[in-house]
Amino acid sequence: MAKVLMKGNEAIAEAALRAGAEGYFCYPITPQTEVAEYLSKRMPEVGGMFLQGESELAVGNMLFGAASTGKRVFTTSSSPGISLMQEAISYMAGAELPAVIINIMRGGPGLGGILPAQADYFQAVKGGGHGDYRTLVLAPSTVQEAVDLTMLCFHLAQKYRNPVMMIGDGMIGQMMEAVEFPDSYEEPPLPSTDEWAATGALDRKARIIKSLFLDPLGLENNVLILEKKYQQMIREEVRCESYKISAKNKILIVAYGTMARICQTAIDELEAEGVSVGLFRPISLYPFPEKEILKEATRKNIKSVLTIEMSMAQMMEDVERAIQGRRPVHFFGRTGGIVPTPEEVKEQVLKLLTVKHRSSKKKS
Amino acid sequence: MLVISPVKQHRLPTFSKSILIIVGGYGSGKSEVAVNLSRQLVNAGSAPVAIADLDIVNPYFRSREASEQLTSLGIRTINPTGGQHYADLPIILPEVKGAIEQRQGVLVLDVGGDDVGARVLSSLSESFIEDTYEMLLVLNGNRPFTADLDGCLKMINDIESSSRLKFTGIVSNTHLLEETTVQIALDGLELARQVSRRSDLPVAFLSGLREIIECDEFDNVDVPILPLERLLLKPWESSAGDE
Structure with missing residues (x-):
């Protein structure tokens, strides 16, 4: 058809x-x-x-x-x-x-x-x-x-x-x-x-x-x-999808629904600026793709996880549960009908990367 | 200020009437045609241009979402304001009736989809004076209910009876959003011509995304052409469309 x-x-x-x-x-x-x-x-x-x-x-x-x-x-x-x-x-x-x-x-x-x-x-x-x-x-x-x-x-x-x-x-x-x-x-x-x-x-x-x-x-x-x-x-019945996940990623974004598409735009634009970020998109929310997220989040190159929602850190609880404290899980979201823009997503990613640089400098 | 500068000089649509009513089925692309037409009219520079969002059936993706851009071009936008901007209530501002009756410059009316959306016109129909308006049917042959001649004729009939106004022309706007091809737009024009023959309504113009409509296949088309720039974007398209 x-x-x-x-x-x-x-x-x-x-x-x-x-x-x-x-x-x-x-x-x-x-x-x-x-x-x-x-x-x-x-x-x-x-x-x-x-x-x-x-x-x-x-x-x-x-x-x-x-x-x-x-x-x-x-x-x-x-x-x-x-x-x-x-x-x-x-x-x-x-x-x-x-x-x-x-x-x-x-x-x-x-x-x-x-x-x-x-x-x-x-x-x-x-x-x-x-x-x-x-x-x-x-x-x-x-x-x-x-x-x-x-x-x-x-x-x-x-x-x-x-x-x-x-x-x-x-x-x-x-x-x-x-x-x-x-x-x-x-x-x-x-x-x-x-x-x-x-x-x-x-x-x-x-x-x-x-x-x-x-x-x-x-x-x-x-x-x-x-x-x-x-x-x-x-x-x-676990279903999920990933986007631009690679060994170059330092941050793993987790988002679902149309929020994931906004993140994809942000990821494409960041890539053009030389920043590599991957996206994990749960398609089944119950059952939640716990093992799959854990596997992606605990790869050596991943420093932290960023959950992005059009709600106030609801899915984040499942992301945290899946990752079992093995990586820091951050949150960004808008709600009430406000849809985050690709620019806002990029800003959050860049902010996280700067924080990371600072803390690694302290260690050295 | 944004100015449309066509790469190719097609014959752009022009109108002698002061009110342009843009009507059609859901998803025909009425709002995109209405905002682009307003831009083109202001660019032609002949008269002050105003656009009124009369969509009382859709809660999202309405022409009012482009009002900031349109205002910056010097177009007067007539939309509900404040919290009602976001409502899906049948709000018809008194300014709309005023603008129809005053007939200063050009007024573009962006009406909601199908006969249900066009019903709003019947409450205003006494303000319209015959021969002072164009009522244009925006046709998209890739929408389920206007995919063939019978569907299009039914749409004309349904909208005319709910709006209590008669159509004066057809806009061929067949598209599949970003998946539109030259062939899709050409097939749509053929459908619009068939509808035109059966309904006795002229094809007022052909519209489509600029990158499609400026292909050589459209060089010898015998109707005016309105190239469209997408102004009503989905959130993940926002950055790409800002160039």
């Missing part, structure tokens, strides 16, 4: 359809409303279900119910809306249901603003709802990657029977880029939903899909079943 120019939100919507999404539940919120607008036209064309709820609270629970049928279902929203869905996400994790949740993040906390931010990292990665559960979290940095990861989300949700989340800052949803959709959607084989899905009990025993386990041993057992899946995710 030839490339088309699409807004991130439209591309996400189209990608979901091509991955076989049959049910979409939503409530409008900037900056992701175009997903709903697009699907209000397209969902009926493919015979799927488009339903606007009365609130995100309703949407979360519609998703819970629809996911119980084993069909591919999803929702999209932005930060405050995703907060309202946390209870349902926890219930779906507890009941082992596949669902895709896409958060096109805006500035917070509270009602915040409508400009791009990455401030829902903790909410997505650490589990915004209650209980011992995890959500698999992916973060694209281009519209094309948003297409690819949206499709992957549906596969992973079915593979693990667990909520899977994709998070992108508002820019991912709002910007236009050239994208290409695969002619046909192919994915590795998946376990059948026949064993568990609520599909009508006319000719079989009724099934109860629930997250309630009053017997503590039963509840502990359920949590252990979930835990086993999360361990499998850690083994099989």
